[in-house]
Amino acid sequence: MTRVESTTGAVTLTATDLLDALLRLVQDLSRDLSGSERYRRLLTTLRELFSGDAAALLRLDGDMLVPLAIDGLTSDTLGRRFRVGDHPRFLALLARREPTRFPADSGLPDPYDGLVEGVSGDLEVHDCLGCPLYINGRPWGLLTLDALDPERFDSVDMSLLQAFLSLAAATVSVAERIDTLARNTEEERQRAEAYRQATGPRVREIIGSSTAHRQLLDEIRTVANSDLTVLITGETGVGKELVANAIHAGSPRADKALISLNCAALPDTLVESELFGHVRGAFSGASSDRRGKFELADGGTLLLDEVGELPLGVQAKLLRMLQNGQLQRIGSDSEHKVDVRLIAATNRDLAEEVRSGRFRADLYHRLSVYPLRVPPLRERGRDVLLLAGFFLEENRARLGLLSIRLATDAQSALLSYHWPGNVRELEHMIGRSAFKALSRHRERPRILTLTALDLGISTTHASVAPQRAANQAGPDDADAPGDFRSSVIAFERSLVSGAMERHDNNWAAVARALGMDRANLNRLAKRLGLK
Structure with missing residues (x-):
């Protein structure tokens, strides 16, 4: 790459440099690359052209900016979710369609302070460029470039940077369209949004990029779009409930309720009532009719967490209900049908529990139609x-x-x-x-x-x-x-x-x-x- 050195010693980008870089990125558009690889090449080119110490590509997701790719920042940056309202610089960048450079003495805190890779101490970012990306006329996210030298970007030609942004937007658009075609992403997003609206608080994202994590997400996508009963297994604290939420959010039932019951949190005497409900006078303290979790989940999904803790007597009644789909409240002679997708979760080895006589074999096979193991963090x-x-x-x-x-x-x-x-x-x-x-x-x-x-x-x-x-x-x-x-x-x-x-x-x-x-x-x- 040919560079021109100014009289001040700053390296100046030439039109030839930009053209060479743009040609490489244009060629990449016709190649079969993953979205992450496209984004990595984009950021590498950005840093080469404009001599930055760190670059990042962030997607706008509601009021959050989600890092999709980083170059020169610490690894944990990818796991961060930046609430736009908490970061004045991000607000300022999104408020304009043109690239913005912040002065070295800007009083606005930089979200990347302390996150530049390979820098010891609390050295802060001193020169910062940011550019919004628009796809189909709508704000998609941000491309940021930072440097520790406060004069690094003095010679940057904003028109050349704007030209680079146009191709960056095209790169992002291609990656988005490929991902949409491959995974039907938009449909899943709409289902997840419908779930969030129906259930209130925002569902936590399942974060990761390891092979084990990707395999888990693949299994979630595979089973979500079905009505199969899922048995989620894994050690305490691995996120089994998050997996259940993701399965429901990606299912045709996403606009209905996901009802959860922790089978270990209730006394044995109350578990049956919580599951199936009761009628007035069914037992001491039953002063009125009460619907159980199955009825509350009618049309949606029921998560039975810690299902291995269910008493054997309740296991038998649950099995009968799953076999014929008929629900009978405690104290009632009548039955009625419910339409519920069941997800069970446990940190126990249910096969071993069956061998030891603590769990019914027939119920175990009913629950484990699609077994899904959540890998431990290690x-x-x-x-x-x-x-x-x-x-x-x-x-x-x-x-x-x-x-x-x-x-x-x-x-x-x-x-x-x-x-x-x-x-x-x-x-x-x-x-x-x-x-x-x-x-x-x-x-x-x-x-x-x-x-x-x-x-x-x-x-x-x-x-x-x-x-x-x-x-x-x-x-x-x-x-x-x-x-x-x-x-x-x-x-x-x-x-x-x-x-x-x-x-x-x-x-x-x-x-x-x-x-x-x-x-x-x-x-x-x-x-x-x-x-």
Whole structure:
């Protein structure tokens, strides 16, 4: 690439440079590339042409800007969701159709401060360009370019940048159309939107880019557009409820209700009433007729969470209802039909529960028409950094900070940690660590950096829990032989035991400390022989 150097020493882009770059991108439009690869090449070209330190492509999704591709920013940036109203620079960029450059002394905080890759300390972005992208006349998102040198973009010709933007918009449009044809994305978006309108609060996105994550999304898309009964399995905290929400949102029933019942959160005497309802006088305290979850979910979807906790008597009645589709309230002689798509979720091995006589084999086969395993966080590689970025941005907004970032040792610790509590543990860890790190500052910092010490994870002993409960084990335990499952059980036992000692066997306090539901903790303790 031929560059012209100005008398001030700044590198100036020539029309020939731009033409060469545009030709490469035009050629890419006719190639069979994934959307992510198209976006990566776009950002690489942008940085080459205009000599930036970092670039990002963000899609506008309601009031959120979602990073689709980054170049020169930390990995966790991809997991962040930037609420436009929280970031004045993004508001300013979206308010104009032309490229905008912010002066080096601008008082508007930059969302990427502290997120430039390979920069130590709290060095902030000093030169910033941003450009809105329009597809079919409507705002689609933003293309941003940042530099640490406050004079880096002095020589940028805005007309050449505008020409580049036109091709960037074409690249985005091609990627969008290919994705729409391949996955019928627009139909799924409309269904998800209808679900959000019907059920109120916005459904959390399932974030990740690993092979295991993509396989999970493929399975969700495969089974969503059917009425098959789905059995979602996975460890505590992996996000089984999020998967159930995604299945419902992508189904033809998305405009109807998704009703959930946590089978472990109710006494055995109330589970049947919650499922099937009752009539007045059916039992002591039944002062009026009451519809059960099946009736409330009529036309929609019913999620039975922790289905492995159902008593055997209720299992028999549930099986009968699933076989004939007829519902009978407690205390009533009449039956009526309901149209419900059933999704069940459990962290238990139901096949083993069947062998041990704690779960009916016929019900198990009824529920597992389409078994779907949610992988634990330790199998998802660098997804942990994307998820961390999502939780960091949530906590940044909650704490009113400009930016929260992860130090290099914190990223390494997150990647090497075993994650017995999975995504839920990560969420609690990020929230707790951000609050503790902030409390140590006498003055509120512009950029809060979390270290491995803040997270409570040792980079040299990745299996050590934040509470250091594993230190309760014997000195030879770390090198003791054994299969993977035995090691996990030993770790869980030491973790719970340590928490019990610190909280004087107060189970409510132990559950809070471990970030677990108390009923789940009780079951875990029984399985580990601690209760």
